[in-house]
Amino acid sequence: MSALAPVMLTGETMRHLIEPAGAARRPAADMADLAEVIRTLLAVEARRDTRVRLGGNLFDVVITSSGPEAYAAVALMDEIQGGCGPVIDAPEIGWLYWLVPPGSADRWTPHSHAVCLSAPHTITLPSLNRNRPPLPYWFRRSTSDRLVPAGPLRETLEHLRPEPTPHAAIEARLGITL
Template identity: 85%
Template sequence: MSASAPVLATGEETMQHLIESAGAARQPAADMADLAEVIRTLLAVEARRDTRVRLGGNLFDVVITSNGPEAYSAVAMMDEIQGGCGPVIEDHDAGWLYWLVPPRSADRWAPHSHAVCLTAPHTITLPSLNRNRPPGPYWYRRSSDRLVPTGPLCEALAYLRPEPTPHAALAARLGITT
């Protein structure tokens, strides 16, 4: 064999070269860990276990209001608007409703006098799918096919003005000082 003749690589060498040349594309996608976390979370909820999830990402953000007559009226308004309100969790002990809204809603949420919208790095505990009454947080409205739209929700809350507002209690819970 002369020095100028091409050297043919074995199949194993060719595969190794392809793997090495793939570089970053060969690495798992950055969002795969998030996807795995989402799948584990949804399986836990489906298995009837409460589970803590991180807000934001591709799942949802949360709008927090007080519970009570005005907030329940807002749920009824959203029932009318949506043909059945999107998912709402009630924490009767805390006196709050958690409205699950589309991801990145917090980026567009204007300061509101009767509600707060949170996203990452905050978390929320999703009650098991069969929990529909106290004790503990439970599904006030459970919907698997839609989230609560922020535009109509914001308008309903501005009109109905559920009290007390969650701002001071959330600030205290999150350790925010003014």
């Protein structure tokens, strides 16, 4: 038999080779999450509104009012960041959603003018081409290379104090206690 001749493996031989691999041969637990993330991002890019889970490897969200102080905070974050990271304006409820790095909610201590949420909550991302009201729209568009840094955002919100605070409305809407 030539060294280059194909080797025919029987089912029993294959089973014998695969079984010792154990967990390494099973798909990684987070592959389903990765597939969901890719489908979600493709839907947003295809200009469709898309509901996504917060947390994981994507982002958490800080919610503030969308009053004049909040818009001033966006302008200040533009200066701090050299162009603010992604912010969604939801004019029908009067909120701004600031997309912050994943894990921010775990480190976020109570704040009098903002709430930070992560899993198990979800958010609907507007299509990338929506940049004006009346529906939720990208006040600052999402780019692949940045989110809003939670620390500087928190300091900015402490300084500017956007009103009205979102706490009671979020509690009522989501049925959670903040």
